[in-house]
Amino acid sequence: MKASNLSQVLQKFTHDRIHDYSFSNESAGNSSFPNLAVNDEIKISIANNVIDRIEAYRLLYSVYVEKEFATPNKSKMWFSLFDAHPDTVTFIAKENNVLVGAITVVFNSEMGLPANDLYADEINEFITEGHKVAEIISLGIQKRARYAQKILIKLFNFAYLAARGLHSVTDLIITVNPKHEPFYKRKLLFDMLGGNKCYEKVGGAEAVLLKLDLKKIEKLVDKIRLEKHPKKTIYQQFFKASEKLELIKKIKKKLKPMTTKEMHYFFGKLPKVLECQFSELAAQN
Numbered sequence: 001m002k003a004s005n006l007s008q009v010l011q012k013f014t015h016d017r018i019h020d021y022s023f024s025n026e027s028a029g030n031s032s033f034p035n036l037a038v039n040d041e042i043k044i045s046i047a048n049n050v051i052d053r054i055e056a057y058r059l060l061y062s063v064y065v066e067k068e069f070a071t072p073n074k075s076k077m078w079f080s081l082f083d084a085h086p087d088t089v090t091f092i093a094k095e096n097n098v099l100v101g102a103i104t105v106v107f108n109s110e111m112g113l114p115a116n117d118l119y120a121d122e123i124n125e126f127i128t129e130g131h132k133v134a135e136i137i138s139l140g141i142q143k144r145a146r147y148a149q150k151i152l153i154k155l156f157n158f159a160y161l162a163a164r165g166l167h168s169v170t171d172l173i174i175t176v177n178p179k180h181e182p183f184y185k186r187k188l189l190f191d192m193l194g195g196n197k198c199y200e201k202v203g204g205a206e207a208v209l210l211k212l213d214l215k216k217i218e219k220l221v222d223k224i225r226l227e228k229h230p231k232k233t234i235y236q237q238f239f240k241a242s243e244k245l246e247l248i249k250k251i252k253k254k255l256k257p258m259t260t261k262e263m264h265y266f267f268g269k270l271p272k273v274l275e276c277q278f279s280e281l282a283a284q285n
Contacts, residue, residue, distance in 0.1 A: 042147060044154050047090040047102070048256035050265065053083075056092050056102040063140035069177070069205055079266060082106045082114055082137060086257035086278055087167070091158040093141075093151045100145040103155040104138045107167050115175050119194040119209045123173070126193060126211070133211075134163045136174040153234045156188070158251070164214050165241040165248035171214060175199060175207040184210050187234060189217065218242075 047056045057077035064070035064078055082088060087109065093101035106113060108127070113135045116123055127133055136159060141148050163169035173193060176184055184190040194209030218240050220233070241248060257278070258266070 042093055042095045042100070042151060044091060044093055044158055046251070046254050046256075047092050048254055050262050052092055052099070053079075053090065053258075053262070053266075055099040056090050056104075057083075059099055059102055059142060060104075060138045060140045063143070066143070067177075077266075078138060080114065080137070081267065082111065084258045084263050084267065084278060085109060085111060089159075089162050089251075089255060090138075091155050091162075093145075093155055095145065095147075100142040101148075101151040101155055102138065102140055103136060103159050105134050105159045105162055105172075106137050107134045107163075107169070108132070113173070115173060115194075115209055118175065118197050118199055118207065122194040122209060126171070130170075132168060132170045133173055134167060134169040134171075136172055139174075149234075150237075153237050156234070157238055160214060160217070161239070161241055161244055161248055162251055165244070166252055169214060172212045173209060174212075175209050178206050178208050181208055181210070188212065189220070189233065189235075 045052070047053045054077065057075075057079045061070060061073075061076050061078040065072060070078055083090070083104065085106065087107045088104065090102055090104040092099055112120075113123060113133065114137050115135055123133065139152075139155070141151055141155075145151060159172070163172055174184070174190070178196055181192075185192075190210035190212045192208065193211040196206050196208055198204050199207040217235060217238070221235050221238050221240050224233075224236050239247075263278070
């Protein structure tokens with residue numbers, strides 16, 4: 001879907017626009033999914049309140065600044081207006097109630113996708129061919145986190161479940177630094193969609209656009225279950241959407257779009273066109 005005039009206001013907002021609002025402790029709640037927890041110490045949940053969102057954005061900021069994918073800012077958080085879209089979902093991993101990992105998925109809408117800034121032609125052509133696309137816009141795991149690989153697998157599995165189970169997405173896309181491209185291709189089985197370009201959002205670093213065929217992954221999981229796929233991949237520990245229908249219902253139930261108060265905290269006063277659009281979409285969920 002081509003971006004509408006909604007996307008024209010995105011550049012007006014920066015990560016420094018943090019406003020002083022107080023939030024009660026009632027904002028924080030237990031929304032973890034014990035049946036897909038990493039272990040007794042590490043739980044997966046949805047960032048569906050301002051406290052978890054702040055912690056997730058701070059973790060992503062620290063990871064990206066350390067890797068020089070982001071430049072320091074006053075808020076010390078990594079987020080964009082796409083995070084405020086009612087369909088956007090951020091899954092988080094907590095170890096003993098300390099946030100150690102986060103992944104955010106954005107679904108195509110009138111705002112388009114963040115990767116359109118660099119790869120609009122490639123994405124539009126891909127969609128025209130019949131693919132329904134969602135984008136992983138952020139993924140970070142605390143450097144000192146135990147069970148880092150298991151956390152990655154579970155976060156990735158939840159991103160897939162939300163994309164496939166809630167929105168019937170056929171392909172996930174992600175922009176990554178070229179030096180990480182081999183990992184995504186070898187371990188996660190992504191394929192190339194767009195070549196090297198400089199991405200201003202990550203400090204002008206080089207980026208490539210990768211895609212993951214979710215139907216292909218589901219067939220792979222079936223082969224693994226039938227012991228017809230000898231190579232080790234993360235998908236040996238993966239659950240398909242068709243196997244987790246009840247969990248997908250729980251994910252949908254626990255999704256909570258940003259409130260107007262939260263949006264004002266992160267972005268200040270939004271243009272009326274965006275506030276109305278987001279409110280209408282949130283009411284439909």
